[in-house]
Amino acid sequence: AIILTHAHLDHVGSVPLFFVDGGVPIYGVQPTFTLTTLIIKDFLKLSGYYLPYEYIDLQTMLKHEREIQYRTPLDIGDAHVTLVNAGHIPGSAQTLIEYEGKRLLYTADFNRQPTRLVDGADPEYYKNLDGIIIEGTYATEDHPARDELEKEFVSKVTEVVERKGTVLVPAFGIGRSQELLTVLSAHNFEYPVFVDGMALDAMDLLLKFPEALRDARIFERASNTAHWVENWHDRRKAAKTPGVIISPAGMLKGGASVFYMENIAGRRDNAIFMVSFQVPGSPGRILLERKKFVIHGRARPVEAQIERFDFSSHGGKRELELTLSELDKKTKVFVVHGAEGNCKRLAEWASKEMGLEASAPKTGDVLEL
Numbered sequence: 001a002i003i004l005t006h007a008h009l010d011h012v013g014s015v016p017l018f019f020v021d022g023g024v025p026i027y028g029v030q031p032t033f034t035l036t037t038l039i040i041k042d043f044l045k046l047s048g049y050y051l052p053y054e055y056i057d058l059q060t061m062l063k064h065e066r067e068i069q070y071r072t073p074l075d076i077g078d079a080h081v082t083l084v085n086a087g088h089i090p091g092s093a094q095t096l097i098e099y100e101g102k103r104l105l106y107t108a109d110f111n112r113q114p115t116r117l118v119d120g121a122d123p124e125y126y127k128n129l130d131g132i133i134i135e136g137t138y139a140t141e142d143h144p145a146r147d148e149l150e151k152e153f154v155s156k157v158t159e160v161v162e163r164k165g166t167v168l169v170p171a172f173g174i175g176r177s178q179e180l181l182t183v184l185s186a187h188n189f190e191y192p193v194f195v196d197g198m199a200l201d202a203m204d205l206l207l208k209f210p211e212a213l214r215d216a217r218i219f220e221r222a223s224n225t226a227h228w229v230e231n232w233h234d235r236r237k238a239a240k241t242p243g244v245i246i247s248p249a250g251m252l253k254g255g256a257s258v259f260y261m262e263n264i265a266g267r268r269d270n271a272i273f274m275v276s277f278q279v280p281g282s283p284g285r286i287l288l289e290r291k292k293f294v295i296h297g298r299a300r301p302v303e304a305q306i307e308r309f310d311f312s313s314h315g316g317k318r319e320l321e322l323t324l325s326e327l328d329k330k331t332k333v334f335v336v337h338g339a340e341g342n343c344k345r346l347a348e349w350a351s352k353e354m355g356l357e358a359s360a361p362k363t364g365d366v367l368e369l
Contacts, residue, residue, distance in 0.1 A: 001076050003083075004028035005108035006092035007035030007174055013043060016053040019060040027066045027076065029083060031091030031212040034205050035174050037062065042173075042198055046254065071122075086110040087121035088313050089175035090212035094121065102130040102369045109135055109337065111312070112319045113146060116186055117179040119214050121315070126323060129331045131369045134323065135314065136338030136360070139346035143316040153180075153309050154187040157244055157273065160305065161191045164242045165269035168304075170257040170284060172276050173198030173248040175313055178206060178219070180246055180275060185222035192243030196229035196256040199248055229256070239263040250276030252283040252293070262295050264304055271305035277312070324350045324358075332369060333358035 001024055005011055015036070018024060028036075040058050044051065068074055070093070073082045079099040086092035088109040095106045105125055114120040126132070143149075160167050171177040177199030184193055195203060203223055210216030229235055229247075238245050239260055249255040264270045278285035286292060288308055292299045315323070324333065324346075333350045335343040335358065343360035350358035361367055 002026040003095050004032050006088055007032050007039055012036045016057040016061050019057045020053050023064045025066050026064050027068050029091050030067050031209040033065050084122040096125050104131040105129050106133040111315045115179055116182040126326045131332040133334045136335040136343040136346040137314045138316045139342040142318050143310050143312050150183050160271040161242050166264055167244045167271045168260045168264050169246045169273050170250050170252050171246055172250040174202045176276055177246050178203050181222045182219050186218050194227045194229050194238040194245045196247035261293055265302045268303045274308045275311045324354055335360045
């Protein structure tokens with residue numbers, strides 16, 4: 001069987017491969033299935049020629065879906081499986097597997113701090129574990145307090161718009177885009193907010209799953225007040241309007257955000273506010289480090305104001321160490337999903353400070369409980 005933890009491409013992008021020739025049951029919560037379908041369809045549209053599967057394999061995958069509810073144990077073969085909220089994006093899940101008297105928790109990507117979009121991860125299942133597979137993405141970095149970060153973001157956005165500028169917010173299509181829209185709505189932002197690309201599709205889908213949201217009322221209000229960009233006329237209008245544009249791709253690798261950069265980057269009245277993780281070498285990372293962006297084949301200096309806001313949907317150093325400190329001494333710790341140095345450092349901290357048996361396994365390692 002396959003268990004889906006959440007609908008981000010690095011976690012679901014290869015799943016259709018299991019359905020090229022046959023298939024197995026695939027389990028998850030309904031919002032994750034719905035968003036996974038959206039993101040893989042987009043992946044096929046943009047990169048289908050290079051992928052080892054086709055649209056028909058996605059269709060086969062959908063026929064094998066088996067919905068699970070949070071906190072409702074399910075038997076899969078001889079194992080008992082329970083999904084609990086991971087606090088990462090709507091529908092994200094931590095997975096508890098109980099098998100042959102052992103209890104293993106896979107946190108996947110998780111965040112214990114609530115955001116405007118989702119409640120924080122459920123910590124109830126961290127006790128009486130034999131093993132935990134925990135992410136180490138931000139093992140060496142803390143995130144700012146969300147309340148203060150929101151105030152700073154809204155204040156700086158307002159400052160730009162009131163000088164008749166346009167703010168481009170390149171953001172991941174699922175999760176980050178909807179959170180930023182909700183943040184602006186919660187702070188009663190009164191200027192135009194445009195939403196484009198997959199962010200728009202995901203917002204439309206999430207309206208069908210109010211139970212996956214922290215405050216469905218604020219989310220619905222944000223959706224109703226946003227300007228939905230549906231064609232090139234809307235896009236050109238948004239680029240000329242004092243206001244905010246929320247659009248994928250979060251790293252400026254493609255999507256509508258590239259069009260907006262071409263139209264916004266050259267004016268000092270405008271701004272580009274980066275809110276997503278930037279991989280080294282990505283256009284977004286180069287923009288932050290060198291204040292340049294490739295427009296029509298040439299790297300050009302960016303005149304617009306550039307800012308970075310750490311709206312992470314992963315737990316920071318504090319939350320990761322808190323989680324490890326709550327484990328029983330018998331729990332074996334396996335740190336994954338992070339730069340090699342980060343995973344190793346968190347495993348060393350767990351061993352030295354908490355007295356836990358901890359490691360940062362590499363691909364292909366076989367471990368036993």
